[in-house]
Amino acid sequence: MEQVPLSHILILSSALFFLGIYGFFSRRNMITMLMSIELILNSANINFIAFNKYLFPHQLEGVFFTMFIIVVAAAEVSLSIAIIINLYRRFNTIDIEDTTTMKY
């Protein structure tokens, strides 16, 4: 059976990764930065699954790493949304240009 070449999948995931990087550096709102982090983690997941399927099909390591990344992403999102809500309560904004109290 003819398959999609691995390089196309890797280019897809790196394009998704750099979309996330672009959003993370250019956005001002913290929630949109969080969404960009989700895109970055998803691109890493695609990479792990692709390597597991194409190069090492005799193991399941990529599946395990993907599951751990998903769990860490869930923990990270819950914590950062708690921090964002706390910031909003204190400063009434979640724009990174306005919350500079701890800047040097």
Place this chain on the structure above:
Amino acid sequence: MNASTVIFYVLGSLVLVFGAMTVFSRRIFRAAVYLLFSLISVAGIYLLWGMDFIAALQIIIYVGGIVVLIIFSIFLTQRSGEKLPPPIQKRLVWSGILAVSGLGLTSWIVYNYLFSASTLPIVEPTVHNIGEQMLSYSKYGYVFPFEVINILLLAALVGSIVIAMKKKETKTTDETTHITK
């Protein structure tokens, strides 16, 4: 070119288009919905590769948990329907340069690298195999990282509750500022 490759390219372009709309959209609620579609397309790619369990996890945790949490926090902190303030031009240019050059570098490396696949017998990624290796404490078992991730999840849960909890002293300061006004 058979049907599965066509489906892969369609799903991949959907992932990229919705990801780009997530990043470029000026309305935050629409950005969250585009992120949802992007994550669903990634789950479709996993389904296409036969990774049913990971696709189910992706839909349950990402689409059902994380995006819903993000939409909740948008409702709590943002006035819906308003556009976000425009981004800073200088930062936009620099992040664009960074992203494009990084993408060029990684694509060049990926195109010039010869991957060699292993020829050992295939282990099917069924739920049975995954669960057996996940909870085995012999060699190549994953029971220790499993327990560590349990502790991490518990710590994140407790920590987020403690951080987001309304404290009494902030309430009193709010009242005093209200009185002084």
